[in-house]
Amino acid sequence: MPDDHFRPPDGVVPDDVDPVFLNVADAVASWLGADPTGHGLAHAWRVFNTAMSLADEYPAADRTVLGAAALVHDVHRAMGLEAGEYVHPEDALEEVEAVLSGAEVTEEKRDAILHCVALHEEYDFRGDRRDPDRIEVELLRDADNLDAMGAVGIARCFAYTGAHGRPMWTGDGEDALDHVEAKLLNLGDEMHTDAARAVAERRHAFLESFLERFRAECRGQA
Template structure:
């Protein structure tokens, strides 16, 4: 099955397609459909409402196409409501799905994250994070970095978990970021941020792949593999 079988999902996707058509950062329609698929899978396993998760998944990255500066997902909720209205999303799904969108990019390892108040919001967080790890996560990380002109790696810069990273001012540097640093600052931590048991089970296997990739990347960088 390539897409969850629900007409409301197709209607929402049709409305979103124009917004994400030009994305080259890994936050395109393929991404939102993957999040929709794994999200509805987790929802069914966890007893959550898969339709709420599904429609939220399809619009969750609207904030990604709102200019170069970061736009918080919560700021796009009026537009999300317009999309839902145009797609004839059942009224009972709208408010819960909007909450999912508003909090989907909150991480437990950040200061004062907005709380996910429903299991559906927790499921969407898990589904979105899962698309950032594993084989797809590796591919998307390099696609995103390439679109922003970032380096593959700067081996002279400490990783974020190294004391020298803060002490020597690398955290505040205006040098281009490196993809491998993004792995250490975020991607390798996402498995700890899973909310659901199903999410944790899927994340464990994908995280193992991520660790293996990073180890292999560094070995090949220095020619030991």
């Protein structure tokens, strides 16, 4: 089990969550439980909550597939920390399948979950986004991207860059603010669903407001 320091805070895990999701979370804890970069269990549960909320507008979505995919989608990030280099989600599917098997997720559901995980981290602004063929892929992408926006997105950005030894702001393109500008400000345009676009608009505005305030404070102007 993960160290208490990295456990999701009270209120993040729904009180009435289906036991199948608790099984998946327990099974993936050995991968995500000690993550210091903003891709740990708390992030997984936030993506889960957001994805399930978005899915209320899309009754055709398989909520078991979507919820489980949300909880396991960042195993590749943990593998990357161990390897010291980025690992693509498709290169983590064997490990994800082992997690799902350990949680006794059915084979039929596992295949769909693995498909969602394989396609979830692709972006138009980066030029590598493949068109999703399932609503669950769209919802997972949207929920994951929303967690990189707004107040939580900023907090995760500084956790991520700090864990990788990068400074807050130097102006040389290798700092936390560059990550906000190069990636986070582009995420609003990546949303697939109308439900996510409405949330993204508010979170994007917060990102812009934060950047303006941050720079002003650094210059002693606020």
